[in-house]
Structure formats: C-alpha cells, structure tokens
Amino acid sequence: xxxxxxxxxxxxxxxxxxxxxxxxxxxxxxxxxxxxxxxxxxxxxxxxxxxxxxxxxxxxxxxxxxxxxxxxxxxxxxxxxxxxxxxxxxxxxxxxxxxxxxxxxxxxxxxxxxxxxxxxxxxxxxxxxxxxxxxxxxxxxxxxxxxxxxxxxxxxxxxxxxxxxxxxxxxxxxxxxxxxxxxxxxxxxxxxxxxxxxxxxxxxxxxxxxxxxxxxxxxxxxxxxxxxxxxxxxxxxxxxxxxxxxxxxxxxxxxxxxxxxxxxxxxxxxxxxxxxxxxxxxxxxxxxxxxxxxxxxxxxxxxxxxxxxxxxxxxxxxxxxxxxxxxxxxxxxxxxxxxxxxxxxxxxxxxxxxxxxxxxxxxxxxxxxxxxxxxxxxxxxxxxxxxxxxxxxxxxxxxxxxxxxxxxxxxxxxxxxxxxxxxxxxxxxxxxxxxxxxxxxxxxxxxxxxxxxxxxxxxxxxxxxxxxxxxxxxxxxx
Amino acid sequence: xxxxxxxxxxxxxxxxxxxxxxxxxxxxxxxxxxxxxxxxxxxxxxxxxxxxxxxxxxxxxxxxxxxxxxxxxxxxxxxxxxxxxxxxxxxxxxxxxxxxxxxxxxxxxxxxxxxxxxxxxxxxxxxxxxxxxxxxxxxxxxxxxxxxxxxxxxxxxxxxxxxxxxxxxxxxxxxxxxxxxxxxxxxxxxxxxxxxxxxxxxxxxxxxxxxxxxxxxxxxxxxxxxxxxxxxxxxxxxxxxxxxxxxxxxxxxxxxxxxxxxxxxxxxxxxxxxxxxxxxxxxxxxxxxxxxxxxxx
Numbered sequence: 001x002x003x004x005x006x007x008x009x010x011x012x013x014x015x016x017x018x019x020x021x022x023x024x025x026x027x028x029x030x031x032x033x034x035x036x037x038x039x040x041x042x043x044x045x046x047x048x049x050x051x052x053x054x055x056x057x058x059x060x061x062x063x064x065x066x067x068x069x070x071x072x073x074x075x076x077x078x079x080x081x082x083x084x085x086x087x088x089x090x091x092x093x094x095x096x097x098x099x100x101x102x103x104x105x106x107x108x109x110x111x112x113x114x115x116x117x118x119x120x121x122x123x124x125x126x127x128x129x130x131x132x133x134x135x136x137x138x139x140x141x142x143x144x145x146x147x148x149x150x151x152x153x154x155x156x157x158x159x160x161x162x163x164x165x166x167x168x169x170x171x172x173x174x175x176x177x178x179x180x181x182x183x184x185x186x187x188x189x190x191x192x193x194x195x196x197x198x199x200x201x202x203x204x205x206x207x208x209x210x211x212x213x214x215x216x217x218x219x220x221x222x223x224x225x226x227x228x229x230x231x232x233x234x235x236x237x238x239x240x241x242x243x244x245x246x247x248x249x250x251x252x253x254x255x256x257x258x259x260x261x262x263x264x265x266x267x268x269x270x271x272x273x274x275x276x277x278x279x280x281x282x283x284x285x286x287x288x289x290x291x292x293x294x295x296x297x298x299x300x301x302x303x304x305x306x307x308x309x310x311x312x313x314x315x316x317x318x319x320x321x322x323x324x325x326x327x328x329x330x331x332x333x334x335x336x337x338x339x340x341x342x343x344x345x346x347x348x349x350x351x352x353x354x355x356x357x358x359x360x361x362x363x364x365x366x367x368x369x370x371x372x373x374x375x376x377x378x379x380x381x382x383x384x385x386x387x388x389x390x391x392x393x394x395x396x397x398x399x400x401x402x403x404x405x406x407x408x409x410x411x412x413x414x415x416x417x418x419x420x421x422x423x424x425x426x427x428x429x430x431x432x433x434x435x436x437x438x439x440x441x442x443x444x445x446x447x448x449x450x451x452x453x454x455x456x457x458x459x460x461x462x463x464x465x466x467x468x469x470x471x472x473x474x475x476x477x478x
Numbered sequence: 479x480x481x482x483x484x485x486x487x488x489x490x491x492x493x494x495x496x497x498x499x500x501x502x503x504x505x506x507x508x509x510x511x512x513x514x515x516x517x518x519x520x521x522x523x524x525x526x527x528x529x530x531x532x533x534x535x536x537x538x539x540x541x542x543x544x545x546x547x548x549x550x551x552x553x554x555x556x557x558x559x560x561x562x563x564x565x566x567x568x569x570x571x572x573x574x575x576x577x578x579x580x581x582x583x584x585x586x587x588x589x590x591x592x593x594x595x596x597x598x599x600x601x602x603x604x605x606x607x608x609x610x611x612x613x614x615x616x617x618x619x620x621x622x623x624x625x626x627x628x629x630x631x632x633x634x635x636x637x638x639x640x641x642x643x644x645x646x647x648x649x650x651x652x653x654x655x656x657x658x659x660x661x662x663x664x665x666x667x668x669x670x671x672x673x674x675x676x677x678x679x680x681x682x683x684x685x686x687x688x689x690x691x692x693x694x695x696x697x698x699x700x701x702x703x704x705x706x707x708x709x710x711x712x713x714x715x716x717x718x719x720x721x722x723x724x725x726x727x728x729x730x731x732x733x734x735x736x737x738x739x740x741x742x743x744x745x746x747x748x749x750x751x752x753x754x755x756x757x758x759x760x761x762x763x764x765x766x767x768x769x770x771x772x773x774x775x
Contacts, residue, residue, distance in 0.1 A: 087520065094521065095523060098525055106529035109529070110529070110530075112528070112530050336532075337525060338525065339544070340523075477768060
C-alpha cells in the first residue's frame with residue numbers, strides 16, 4: 001500500500017525519508033496496512049462509515065445551503081505519538097494552562113502583569129471577550145479554564161508549536177472518543193499489539209472536574225450540560241458527553257433562577273443545580289447581562305454565578321485568552337508567572353496593533369496567514385499564498401481599519417500523515433492535533449487528542465467546517 | 479514488590495487565610511524536586527495566587543528556591559507545586575552499603591561535602607547527653623560499621639519515640655525532642671541528625687515526599703511534606719534513612735531539598751505585615767503514573 005507514497009518536502013509523521021523507512025513506532029501499523037488489499041480497505045471503510053452514521057456522529061456546517069448535517073470524515077490510518085514526545089506535549093500544555101489561568105485571575109484582580117509592563121493594558125481590555133463584570137470576582141477554586149483544547153501543529157522539522165488555545169468551549173472530544181471505538185473494531189489486532197494508552201476515562205475525568213467546582217459540599221453535586229440546542233454544530237457532542245457522564249442535558253428554557261439560585265425544571269419539580277458545563281458562549285448566557293436578544297440563555301444566571309451559588313465551566317471571561325493577540329503574549333506569561341521558558345513554542349506572530357508589525361504584514365500579505373483576533377473555526381482568515389489580489393486588498397483595508405483585530409503568521413507547512421485518498425491510494429495530507437486538557441483538582445490530559453486532517457490535496461486547513469477530517473491518535477505506553 | 483524506578487506525580491498545595499487583609503508578603507519556597515542521578519524532575523510548576531511574578535535561584539545547598547512578593551493587601555495566599563518525577567533506587571537492597579568503618583570517619587572532617595553536616599546548626603546540637611546516647615546505641619549493636627550504627631540509631635528512634643502531631647512546633651529543637659521522645663517526622667529527623675553528628679557521622683536533613691505503596695497506607699507522613707535523614711557513607715555517598723517509618727529510603731521517596739536542618743530546607747518561609755494567620759491548610763498528594771520511556775531500559 002505504501003510503495004508509491006511520496007513524502008515530498010514536508011515533515012512526515014510516519015516516514016523518515018522517501019525510501020519508505022517508517023519510524024520504528026509506526027512499523028507494526030505499516031506492516032498491517034501493507035498486507036491489506038484495496039478491496040479489504042474499502043470494506044473496512046464502508047463498515048466504519050456505516051458505524052459513524054448509526055451512532056449519529058455528525059456535525060453542522062454553517063453558511064451552506066445543501067444539507068447542513070454531515071458525517072465527520074474519518075481516516076482509518078491512525079496517527080501515532082511515541083511516549084517521549086507525548087510527555088513533552090503533556091508538560092507543555094500543563095505549563096500553558098497554569099499560566100493562562102493565572103493570567104485570567106490576574107487581569108480580573110490585581111492586574112500585576114499589566115502593572116509590571118509585561119502585557120499592555122489596552123491589549124487586555126480591548127479584547128472582544130474581556131468581561132468587566134468579572135473584575136474582582138472570585139470564581140470557584142480560582143480556576144477559569146477547566147477544559148482547554150489547544151491546537152498544536154508541527155513545522156518542517158517536526159517541532160510541535162501551539163497554534164491557538166481554545167479556552168471557551170472547545171469541541172471535538174466526542175470525535176476523539178468515537179474514532180477510538182471505530183478503530184478498535186476495524187483493527188482489533190494491531191490496536192491490541194501496539195500498547196495504546198486508553199482514552200475512555202475522559203467523561204469520568206470531565207465529570208470529576210465539574211464536580212470539583214460545586215459550591216455545595218457534603219452531597220453529590222448536580223451538574224448539567226447547557227447546550228444552545230439542536231441547531232448547534234456540536235449538538236451531537238453535547239448529547240454524547242451528557243450521556244457518557246450521566247448528567248442532564250438542558251437548554252436555557254429548562255433552567256430558572258429563583259432568589260439567586262439556579263434550578264432545573266424536572267418532571268418531579270425543581271432541582272437545584274450546582275455546576276453548569278455550558279457549551280454556550282458568554283454572550284448568550286444571560287440576556288439580562290449580555291446579549292438582550294439571546295433566547296438561549298437563562299435570565300438571572302450571572303447573578304447566581306457572581307453570588308457563588310452556581311459554578312460555570314468554563315468561567316465567564318476566558319475568551320480574553322483565546323484572543324489571538326493575547327496568544328502572542330503567552331510565552332511572556334509563562335516567564336512571568338512561572339519563571340520558566342515555554343516548553344511548547346508559539347508560531348511566530350505579528351501583531352498589526354504594533355505599527356512596525358503592521359507595515360510588515362501589509363508588505364508581505366502574499367506570504368502570510370492573516371487571522372482575525374477573535375474568530376475561530378477557520379473563519380475570517382486569509383491564506384496569503386493562495387489568495388487573489390482582490391482578497392489581499394480587501395484584507396489590507398480591514399487591517400488598516402482595525403489593526404487591533406488582526407494578526408499574521410508565516411505559513412507553517414504542517415506535518416503530513418499518510419491518509420487514504422481517492423480510490424484508496426495512500427497520500428500525504430496535512431494534520432494538526434487538538435489535545436484536551438482538564439483542570440480540576442489535578443490537571444489531566446487524556447493521551448493523544450483529536451488529529452484533524454486536511455483531506456483536500458495541498459490544503460492546510462483542517463477545520464471540520466472547511467473540509468477537514470479526523471484520525472484516531474495513539475499515544476503508546478513506551 | 480517495588481520496581482527499581484517509579485514515575486510519580488505530586489501536587490502540594492499550601493493555603494494561608496488571614497482574618498483581615500495583610501500586605502508586603504515576601505516569601506521563599508523550596509518546592510522544586512531536586513535533580514540527581516537517582517531522581518529526574520521531568521516537570522515542575524510552582525505557582526502563587528494572587529498571581530504575581532515569580533523568580534528562582536539556587537541556594538548554597540543547591541536547592542532551587544522560588545521567590546515572590548505580594549505588596550497589595552490580600553486575605554488569602556495559595557502556593558501550588560505540581561511536579562512529575564522519575565525516581566530510581568539508590569541503594570541496592572541485596573547489598574546494603576556496609577564496609578565503611580567508624581575508625582575511618584575522621585576523613586569526612588576534611589571533605590567539603592561533609593564538613594557542614596558535622597557541625598551544630600539551628601535546631602541541632604551535639605551535647606554530651608546526645609553523645610552518650612549515641613555511644614550506648616553503638617555499644618548495644620556492637621557496631622564498627624557506620625551504616626550499621628546509623629541504621630541502629632534510626633531504629634532506636636522509631637522504637638522509642640511517640641509519633642504525635644501537635645506535641646511540637648516547626649521550631650522545636652532536637653534536644654527537646656530527644657528529651658521528650660515525642661514529635662513528628664521533622665523532630666525525628668532532627669533527633670537522628672543530632673545523634674549521628676555527635677559521633678562524627680555526617681548527617682543532613684532532607685525534606686520531600688513519599689508515595690505510600692503499602693496496601694493499607696500505614697506509613698506515617700504521606701499526607702503532608704515529609705522529612706528524613708541522609709548519612710554519608712564513604713564509597714556510596716549520601717544514603718537516606720527514614721526514622722519515622724524505619725526504612726532505608728527507596729524509589730518511593732522524592733527529595734525536595736537538603737540542608738543542615740529544617741531551617742535551611744523549609745518548603746515555605748515568608749513574612750508579611752498584618753493580622754495573625756487564621757488558618758493554614760496543607761495538602762500533599764503523590765500518585766504513581768504509568769512508567770515513561772526512561773523506565774524501559
């Protein structure tokens with residue numbers, strides 16, 4: 001199967017060179033796939049796709065007319081991360097989530113990092129998701145980001161870099177768990193022989209993380225998952241996680257605030273809620289405080305939250321950390337709060353907000369990736385090398401108009417991974433990695449993460465909304 | 479059965495609450511696990527709330543010290559230390575380090591590595607009483623061997639002393655401990671250091687943690703930071719002995735810092751202006767992780 005595989009000029013996850021010599025930790029997998037005929041692969045793929053459809057593992061694409069509900073394309077060749085690499089990732093992400101949480105605590109309290117001149121005040125306060133309502137508020141256990149899904153990529157040398165941190169409502173963990181189930185069924189033998197670290201403890205760890213926040217002690221906390229509803233792109237994931245954790249999934253209208261406490265309407269009457277795993281952005285949480293037109297939220301929720309009668313995961317106001325300008329300062333935060341060098345580096349980032357960076361960006365648009373500071377999911381982005389003159393001048397205008405809202409990064413040629421393409425030929429496709437970090441009593445990272453793959457030849461965009469697929473990710477015991 | 483290496487994860491949290499806001503808090507903490515041939519610190523994160531700048535340096539005993547200051551009024555101070563450590567067995571339990579004799583101890587006096595650990599220090603004094611006690615223990619075991627005597631001293635403390643929290647304070651002197659035969663791990667370690675030094679055995683105080691691998695968690699001191707002793711054995715180096723649990727230190731122990739006594743290794747030392755402390759809450763959790771690549775050898 002791999003005879004005609006072209007590594008080309010990219011860092012390849014599986015092959016060290018074009019001569020077909022796989023890294024030793026990939027060898028058993030390569031042998032296994034090497035013994036498969038195209039017919040067998042087709043058969044397995046059919047079964048896997050059927051499995052996903054039966055499980056209802058789908059997502060929604062916004063802004064498209066034709067059938068919005070889709071299966072997330074799954075590629076059967078798993079990505080393998082050897083233990084020593086994983087340890088670095090694990091430590092790097094732990095360091096990062098600690099620094100981000102200290103940063104959030106700081107900017108909503110003493111602002112030491114601002115006063116010490118490490119991060120400019122206007123960068124923090126002009127962030128779209130900075131919440132003045134949170135100033136001086138002590139959140140449960142002083143943790144802001146309980147669930148984080150940072151995106152990692154590897155450059156041409158194979159070095160892991162952090163592309164962004166998702167500290168609001170990162171999604172994708174359900175695909176990770178379902179991908180593993182499918183792989184276990186499709187390739188039980190090689191899965192067992194490889195010594196793959198399991199991931200199925202995630203829902204249990206997530207529930208523990210949520211319960212840790214409960215304002216009431218001495219009883220099993222009542223946790224619920226608050227979803228925007230069936231039209232949300234990640235609705236499948238919401239139902240999946242609620243089911244796996246054994247907690248109720250609720251919409252805004254299922255909750256009511258009475259005297260500063262949150263209750264869930266049930267067939268047996270009102271039940272007081274302690275912790276809300278909200279998969280709803282800050283803006284929609286409470287129409288009395290944030291967007292008045294929100295019909296998804298719960299009137300009075302913020303009051304209950306600020307009084308400490310209910311906990312939210314993630315906390316309100318974490319979006320500052322997702323701002324791509326704030327991102328550029330994370331290495332400085334790590335040095336400031338921990339007196340350590342970052343274990344995982346950032347992608348070099350130019351901030352249009354700085355005048356000298358702005359002129360560099362405007363002069364080099366065709367070589368850079370330009371991103372809006374507060375968009376996610378691959379929206380609001382300019383891929384310089386693939387852009388037209390017209391798109392570039394449009395972005396140039398936008399940058400001049402609102403420099404605070406734009407950053408630019410050099411194009412990182414993401415690592416590639418052998419992937420099943422048309423007619424079951426195996427070709428290299430670009431991948432990234434989204435591990436999921438849980439910050440409760442302990443900081444836990446389930447081994448691996450969601451490997452997203454850009455299925456379109458040459459494409460660097462892995463987002464599911466832009467034609468990406470995913471792979472199972474194996475962290476080996478040793 | 480204990481394997482000869484372990485990957486351990488530690489979370490040590492120290493939480494101070496004050497009855498009214500305090501200010502100008504200056505603190506030094508020794509919470510980063512030490513690096514040695516027997517212990518690799520894979521990751522260590524020391525953090526403080528209220529969030530502030532932290533800096534670190536190495537002290538004269540090569541311990542890592544983190545320093546921070548909080549000038550603004552605050553009513554709560556939380557210090558978190560999270561680390562992942564790979565430990566290895568330092569002692570071959572089939573072949574304990576016998577063979578270094580009392581008559582050869584004199585040469586330790588001239589070793590820079592040992593000299594500070596043969597003198598008196600803040601909480602440890604070589605009094606005639608302590609010296610007579612040491613000679614009695616040595617005589618009872620009829621020992622010519624330094625390790626054998628050290629082991630007997632450890633056993634003497636373990637068998638004759640009462641482990642009781644609250645009977646002593648952080649600044650109780652070894653003399654008092656030896657007189658009352660009561661205390662916690664810190665006191666037992668001070669007593670053992672004093673007895674060893676009185677007959678010329680170089681002994682130092684160690685702070686750290688251990689992973690209680692016993693089925694019923696019967697060992698003492700695993701719920702907080704622990705303390706034990708290291709004695710210098712020529713040819714083997716510093717060997718750990720835990721008088722609180724009557725054990726030769728193995729791969730379940732994690733060294734944070736070493737020094738002449740508690741004063742030089744205190745995990746958290748600080749000062750502030752303001753109200754008296756209203757509560758101090760310390761929790762330590764040590765758990766074992768699946769072995770990493772270093773264990774595969």
